[in-house]
Amino acid sequence: MTGRPDVLLSVTVVRPDERRLLDALRAAGTTVETALVADIGNVLNGSAPPPAVALLRNLSHREAAGIAHRLGHLGVPTLNTAAAIDVCHDKGTQALLFARHGIPHPTSLHAFGHDQVRDIALSLGWPVVVKPLSGSWGRGVVRLTDPACLEAWTGGRESADAAGKLFPVLVQEYVEKPGHDLRVVVVGTEPVVAIERRSADWRTNTHLGATVRRTEITPAVRDLCDRVVALLGPGFYGVDLLEDVRTGELKVLEVNANPEFAKSSAQHGVDVAAHLARFLADRVRHLAAA
Ligand SMILES: Nc1ncnc2c1ncn2[C@@H]1O[C@H](COP(=O)(O)OP(=O)(O)O)[C@@H](O)[C@H]1O
């Protein structure tokens, strides 16, 4: 690295998303450097100049959180903040936070062992969703429809994880949705695009083949995003919402701190990278003026 960059783009690898971001940041008039973990080490150790702001796009949540915490202590603002990354990393933390602040969310309870999974499933009623506290792409997220299903899940887990190290898990009310969920991309404080993710599978992750279609940012969608931003601070988020077809209520399922956007931008036509680059360029200008 040479001079002090406006934006440091912390990455594990440069994916199409980051290539788009680099182009957009340069087009927005900011200087930008990409940084692998060793480059971050150089900034922390004083052998490379600290940037005005850092944008974290590391694939590992844990790595991103560690870097955000350390850069924060160095006095470098990060997007997202370390605190927001911590919350987004843990679906259990999100459930507690949403419940405490009255944000609609499927009923979600922590289970620290198989007995607790069974007891919660019986109290919530079938089907229930069981998921790891941390994960993405729908991995490990299962829908248990009856006691036989639970027995199969328990047997599989016991043989693969006899010591129960993969607990706690989250046991969640299953929300009947209209064949799709909603992914809303928030830049700063603003929802910039909402998409329906539709699939034949009950899990609507695009990694599992869901198709995407742009949809309206309704007042109800905006309101939930505003409430999430009020809790986590301005940032770059993928806010996932479910509509409960029985009540019509929208619920926040989860907030992702490192949403992918290149592939879906090509389909819905909203230039997410340009929005993010403009937000960061404004942030840099404000910091310089302060
Ligand atoms: N409680 C639920 N009710 C209905 N559908 C759910 C529920 N939990 C998860 N899903 C579906 O499964 C997908 C993956 O679950 P999610 O909790 O978002 O895990 P991941 O972080 O791996 O994406 C969601 O996008 C949604 O379509």
Ligand SMILES: [Mg+2]
């Ligand atoms: Mg998800």
